[in-house]
Amino acid sequence: MSGMQRPSRIVVGSWVRFAGQVRAIVGVTAKSATLSDADGGQVEVPIGELTVDPDLAVVDLPVRTPLPAQSRLETFPPQAVEKALWWEDHILEVLHGYRPDAVPDTAPRPGYGLGTSLTARQRAKAAELTAAGHEVSASAIANLRRRYQADGVLGLVDRRAAPRTPEFTAVDARVVAAMRAAISEGVDASTRTGSYLIWRTGEILRQTPEAQGVELPSRSTLYRLLAKLTRGTHTFGAASTRRSRAHGAKTPFGELPAFAPGEVMQIDSTPMDVMVLLDDGVPGRIELTAMIGVATRTLTAAVLRPTTKAVDASVLLARTVTPEPQRPGWAEALRMSRSVLPHRRLLSLDERLEHAAARPVIVPEMIVCDHGKAFISRNFKSSCRFLEIDFQPAHKGSGFEKGHIEKMLASIASLFVQFLPGHLGRSTDHRGRHPERDRLWSLLELQELLDEWIVAHWQNRPHDSLRDPAHPSRTFTPNEKYATLVEACGHVPVALAGDDYIELLPTEWRAVNDYGIKFKHRVYDTPGLDALRRQGSGITAKRGLWEIHRDPYDVSRIWVRDHRAEDRPWIEATWKHLHRAPVPFGELAWDHVRHQRPGATEPEIADAVAALLTRAHAGPDRPAAGKSGRRDRRVAARTRATATAAAVPPKDSPTPPAPAPEPEPEPADGGRPLAKVIPLGLFDPLEDPWRRT
Known part of the structure; x- marks a missing residue:
């Protein structure tokens, strides 16, 4: 009312x-x-x-008694609720002249008839209850009547029957304010214990003029107060999570809506918890940089590098907008033509999809990233401008603004990385002994396994966030969601052209010699370079060297820009030993005549994933770098050092006599004889000084 x-x-x-x-x-x-x-x-x-x-x-409207809030009535003792219901019967008689249990067509009792005013009824009810032993005044009845009209039966409950516990009991408000200040000081600091925060609370109180003379409560009371004030703040947890929560949004917030493939995409990098063999053959850790589409949860590209640089982010962007080739050795179930993706419709737009793997090609409209140097670099921003992509950095310390890619990177650790040899665990507490002695994969080999795992497992794994609004219990895979959104959006963006892809690759400057181009100890050559051999490019700023573009994850070929040609400026040069080395990114060599059964079944995909994880866990077909291998390397190093020192005698020393012939040692390690070991006391910085011999 x-x-x-x-x-x-x-x-x-x-x-x-x-x-x-x-x-x-x-x-x-x-x-x-x-x-x-x-x-x-x-x-x-x-x-x-x-x-x-x-x-x-x-x-304004007829009086209507509010519905009783039954859930709030449950917070009161049963005796208080029973008393409120007893009062309700009497108040209803005051309001309407009848008790709720009155028989129909019953005349009102004397003093409650239709001609009786509300004030008279309240006096009659007060007299009636007082005569029955419940002393109450007419003004008290009027007060209960107004409370009932405003709050229903809840207004008749004695609130004193359910006392509420104060938020901070009897702690002085100044102590609470000082402890809040101590907690806020530690947001950007290193994680400390509760004893430090209690000490700091006392220091803040002593330094506050308004809090002079305030005594701290008992230590147990302070710890209970600290538990209440730090609930949900990660004060004693991870510092990164604490900063993210403290600097995040304090009011209700949402996220960018994504209803089409590529409308919003997120990119990020993280160290991988696995050891690999780097280019120099030494075990080391690497970083994973990946991009995910928010609407479809498609992992469009993921690359591995020892350290993520700006050029790697641009290469990742180039891989996102180009088809993933079906590699030799991959299961037939991983072909795009046998997946749920609209292959025929996409093939009419890009003929390169004829031999593509089942991973969608998505052109980003907006990319959300953090403030890492690789992503806010001029190189990556220029690539986004070239492709007309909206570049949107997240707020600093707000990891939740790109939570999809953060969750995806954590999922790769549990779904893929832990199956690999050399797994390190997420921290030193979870690390095994000597993971570097496993059969480690090389960087290029692991990149090949990761690409296959994305196509086989991630794109065909039902995602909890991809659900049908009309049927919430059903989940979709990223490939299924992409196919659904393509039909809903009514268009498919055209993928990046081949020349545009090459433009996004890293640039190097090399000379074209008679034997070809040497890069990273590999020689690349092709008949198309005949006119460029031992010739200058004419670019004075680069001393006449030729511009080459390379894919860091594809060692099979490079591209040379012929500045003098206008129609076809790019010359593709292949690795001279490509036919002798099993590189992961070799040319497509498929039998187009063999029969292809359309539609990959779920068991076929599951078998492909199982075989991939088994192969990844077994490691490459080479001996592990065990304890004996390390000893052999130390012996060989000492032998080379001794042989070098003995081969160059001092100038003033006499010519030493010819040594007696030594017996030929037994062949070892592939038939190569080992030199005689001279036990010199050389210093080895890698040797454990506490190891017992």
Whole structure:
């Protein structure tokens, strides 16, 4: 019920309180007003009698008792609820003249009839209850009646029956403020214990003039207060999580809506918890840089590098917008033509998809990233401008703004990395002994396994965030969601052209010799370089060297820009020993005549994933770098050092006599004889000084 007031005028259609009831004015004359009756009839009341009634008031709508809040009633003791229900029966009789349990067609009791005013009914109820032993005044009845009309039966409950515990009990508010200040000081600091925060609270109190003389409560009370104030703040947890929560949004926030493939994409990098063999053959750790589509959860590209640089982010972007080739040795179930992706529709747009793997090609419209140097670099920003991509860095310390890629990187650790040899665990507490002695994969080999795992497992794994709104219990895979959104959006963006892909690759400057181009100890050559051999490019700033572009994850070929040609400026040169080395990114060599059964079944995909994980866990087909291998390397190093020192005698020393012939040692390690070991006391910085011999 809204507010009530004495009427300034009486008009037809108004609702008024008269004689203890709310009635509608259905007619007005100069001498009388016609009101609706409780029995459905009408009653005519003289204007003078109507206006002098003390209860007369205009109401906007008929009085309706609020529904009882049963859930809040459960917070009170049963005795208090029972007493409130007892009061409800009496208040209803005051309001309507009848008790709720009255038999139909029963006349109101004396003092509660239709002609009795609300004030008279309240006096009658007070007298009745006082006579029955419940002493109460008419004003108390009126107060209960108003509370009932406002809050229903909940307004009749004695609130003292369910006392609430204060938030901080009896702790002084100044102590609470000091502890809050101590907690906020540690947001950007290193993680400390509760004893430090309690000590710091006392220091802040002593330094605050308004808190002079305030005594700290007991230590147990302070710890309980600290537990309440630090709940959900990660004060004693990870510092990165604590900073993210403290600097994040304090008001309700949402996320960028993504309804089409590529509308919003996220990119990030993280160290991988696995050891690999780097280019120099030494075990080391690497970083994973990946990009994911928010709408489809498609892992469009993922690359491995020892350290992520700006050029690696640009290469990742180039891989996102180009088809993933089906590699030799991959299961036939991983072909795009046998997946749920709309292969025929996409093939009409890009013929390169004929031999593509089942991974969608998505052109980003917006890329969300953090403030890593590789992503805010000029190289990556220029690549985004070239492809007309909206570049959107997240706020600093707000990892939740790109939570999809953060969660995806953590999923790769549990779904793929832990199956690899050389697994390190997420921290030193979870690390095994000597993971570097496993059969480690090389960087290029592991990149090949990761690409196959993305196509085989990730793109065909039901994702909990990809659900049908009409059927929430059903989950989709990234490939299924992509196919669904393509039909809903009504268009498919055209992938990047081949020349554009080459433009995004890293640039090097090399000379073209008679034997070809030497890069990273590999020689690349092709007949197309004949006109460029031992010739200058004419670019003075680069001393006449030729511009080459390379894919860091594809050692099979490079591209040379012929600045003098206008129609076809790129010359593709292949590795001279490509036919002798099993490189992961070799040329496609498929039998186009063999029969291809369309539609990969779920068991076929599952078998491909199982075989991939088994092969990844077994490691490459080479001996592990065990304890004996390390000893052999130390022996060989000492032998080379000794042989070098003995081969160059001092100038003033006499010529040493020819040594006696030594017996030929037994062949070892592939038939190569080992030199005689001279036990010199050489210093080995890698040797454990505490190891017992």
